[in-house]
Amino acid sequence: MFKKLLAIMLTVAVAFSLVGCGSDEGKIKLAKYKGVVVYKDDIKVTDADVKSAIDNALSQSAKEKKVKKGKVGASDKVNVDYKGQIEYKGKKEAFEGGTAKKQDIDLAQDAQNYIEGFTSSIVGHNVGDKFTAKMKFPKTYTNKAKVKGKEVSLAGKPVWFTFKINSLTKKETPKLNDKFVKENAKTLFQADKDIKTVKELKKYIKTEMRKYNIS
Known part of the structure; x- marks a missing residue:
């Protein structure tokens, strides 16, 4: 994941700053970091997560x-x-x-x-x-x-x-269909691009949720 990668990069940066002081004192031995695999796909967002996000948004837009x-x-x-x-x-x-x-x-x-x-x-x-x-x-x-x-x-x-x-x-509560998505994606779901179908909306929400979890 990106957080793991960032941690490795910071460790390396600190190590080199200490080594670059010109003295043997304060040197540190780097741990083995080669071969560490960082996967973006480690972030799991399930269909249930997406459905919950959509249901919450629909509930907020319900009219009396x-x-x-x-x-x-x-x-x-x-x-x-x-x-x-x-x-x-x-x-x-x-x-x-x-x-x-x-x-x-x-x-x-x-x-x-x-x-x-x-x-x-x-x-x-x-x-x-x-x-x-x-x-x-x-x-x-x-x-x-x-x-x-x-x-x-x-x-x-x-x-x-x-x-x-x-x-x-x-x-x-409004029904989730392509017409509703086309008319409300930008305002209700804060979409930063044109989304016209339920399928596109679910894909967008899953992507955004993964970004949120990584950040």
């Missing part, structure tokens, strides 16, 4: 599209109405702060903002669905809420959330 039909996935964004109820004096009653209209939720990023089971209960339902899911506030939950004007603790209490899914936002 709001749809009014479809099933909710774990990485989608949704707009929902929801109403939470807890048991109070033998009845299910709404509690302050547990209701929202047209709430946007990123299911992949916002899960930590809600109690366990809140966002996951939405996954798998369709736009337009109305449903109720039961979950429980953590025992360590410190927030309190008013129910019929009286403040109560929510810690450890069962809660029922009724949802209505208004809309769904999905990420659309």
Whole structure:
């Protein structure tokens, strides 16, 4: 590899600089470097490496599209109405702060903002669905809420959330084909030459990855 070759060249240069001092003192004996083979092909870039690089680039160029039909996935964004109820004096009653209209939720990023089971209960339902899911506030939950004007603790209490899914936002990842490559190779893949086909793109990326690994 080029790094090995560079190391050998530097060793030789240092050796000659010491020998050239005009004195026997400080002379060094060169190690055997003849016959050392340096192969550029030692750098291995697999098809899986190339595919991973392309997939990452395609993911970065994905566009969001709001749809009014479809099933909710774990990485989608949704707009929902929801109403939470807890048991109070033998009845299910709404509690302050547990209701929202047209709430946007990123299911992949916002899960930590809600109690366990809140966002996951939405996954798998369709736009337009109305449903109720039961979950429980953590025992360590410190927030309190008013129910019929009286403040109560929510810690450890069962809660029922009724949802209505208004809309769904999905990420659309572009398909890798010759047309996409021709239009985006220079901007998306920083290609310094005209690349018009998927085959040319893969070859280019493999070459660039090998350059990066050698440098």
